[in-house]
Amino acid sequence: MPELPEVETIRRGLEGLIVGQEINSVKVLFSKQATAKDLAVIAGQKVEAVKRRGKVLLIELNSKLTLLIHLKMTGQLILVQKSGDRFGGGHPTKSMQDRLPDTSTRVIFTFKSGDTLFFNDQRKFGWVKILPTGLVDGESLIAKLGPEPLEEGFKLADFKAQLAKRSVPIKPVLLDQTTVSGLGNIYVDEALHLAKIHPRRRANMLSAQKVEALYQAIPKVLNDSLGYGGTSFTNFVNHLGFMGDYLKHARVFKREGQLCPVCNTTIQKIRVGGRGTHICPKCQPAPKV
DNA sequence: CACTTGACCTGTCCGC
DNA sequence: TGCGGACAGGTCAAGT
Numbered sequence: 001m002p003e004l005p006e007v008e009t010i011r012r013g014l015e016g017l018i019v020g021q022e023i024n025s026v027k028v029l030f031s032k033q034a035t036a037k038d039l040a041v042i043a044g045q046k047v048e049a050v051k052r053r054g055k056v057l058l059i060e061l062n063s064k065l066t067l068l069i070h071l072k073m074t075g076q077l078i079l080v081q082k083s084g085d086r087f088g089g090g091h092p093t094k095s096m097q098d099r100l101p102d103t104s105t106r107v108i109f110t111f112k113s114g115d116t117l118f119f120n121d122q123r124k125f126g127w128v129k130i131l132p133t134g135l136v137d138g139e140s141l142i143a144k145l146g147p148e149p150l151e152e153g154f155k156l157a158d159f160k161a162q163l164a165k166r167s168v169p170i171k172p173v174l175l176d177q178t179t180v181s182g183l184g185n186i187y188v189d190e191a192l193h194l195a196k197i198h199p200r201r202r203a204n205m206l207s208a209q210k211v212e213a214l215y216q217a218i219p220k221v222l223n224d225s226l227g228y229g230g231t232s233f234t235n236f237v238n239h240l241g242f243m244g245d246y247l248k249h250a251r252v253f254k255r256e257g258q259l260c261p262v263c264n265t266t267i268q269k270i271r272v273g274g275r276g277t278h279i280c281p282k283c284q285p286a287p288k289v
Numbered sequence: 290c291a292c293t294t295g296a297c298c299t300g301t302c303c304g305c
Numbered sequence: 306t307g308c309g310g311a312c313a314g315g316t317c318a319a320g321t
Contacts, residue, residue, distance in 0.1 A: 001314065055315080073314050074299085104299095123298045125315070141316075168292065177316085185314060274294080275314070 002071040004182030005225035013239035015050040022046045022112040030106040034128035054145045054181035066133045075126035078241050082114030145181040149218045156215050163203040171199035172273040186253050189278045190221040193252045198284040199272045252278040
């Protein structure tokens with residue numbers, strides 16, 4: 001479930017807290033998601049930058065190595081700081097300290113400072129791996145990613161061309177990371193509602209106006225969510241263990257039975273491409289087919 | 290090649 | 306109360 005806004009929320013949080021810190025040790029508790037032998041080399045290295053590509057978090061280390069982390073659906077990355085009062089009261093360091101590690105903890109990174117970074121993942125779909133920084137762009141998943149929707153490289157003309165090539169419903173096209181990177185089930189539903197497009201409309205049948213509305217809706221919903229610290233409805237928490245607030249402000253996602261914020265029609269939940277999908281039947285009229 | 294389906298996992302919820 | 310089954314959804318492999 002962590003999509004672009006959730007991973008970016010974690011990235012921003014971690015960036016301010018671990019850049020410059022030296023890693024002391026790494027403990028792998030579940031070897032299918034991370035290889036202890038490979039990760040051992042990062043002991044003694046310093047964090048130089050925390051980046052993101054699509055939904056993948058990239059922690060760059062000195063000696064030109066990068067730690068790649070994908071949270072998939074239930075992954076969490078939580079930093080427990082040694083000194084709980086370093087950033088003033090109120091953050092959950094104390095309680096997280098008591099709670100972690102827990103049964104979903106898969107990897108534990110310990111810093112020289114005494115801070116600890118926990119990679120938790122209830123469903124074990126996520127992964128942690130280490131690569132030479134120069135090979136990150138060629139990594140199988142990253143090499144295929146489409147443009148970052150919040151950056152300059154996301155161009156209307158390219159987006160149009162991508163959609164024109166696809167005859168399937170627009171929803172799976174947006175979920176496909178090669179079209180645009182970072183979207184998942186939440187923000188696809190939100191963007192399609194904002195653009196007033198039914199998720200079953202064929203991508204190559206959308207009018208130029210609809211494609212443009214969608215092109216604008218995508219960064220809009222992502223930025224809105226970033227402003228609320230992402231979306232939490234099952235597992236997502238940020239780098240300090242806090243939940244995101246976007247769901248309270250969502251347009252349609254997880255709101256079946258409630259009223260559309262635009263026209264007050266009852267929101268429905270349907271299935272598109274095997275995915276639970278939320279729509280306003282009035283704002284997003286079904287294609288004729 | 291374009292597209293669809295199943296697998297990977299575990300916790301939760303629903304109906305009986 | 307317990308149990309089977311559906312469901313949650315990101316990505317990849319294998320299928321049509």
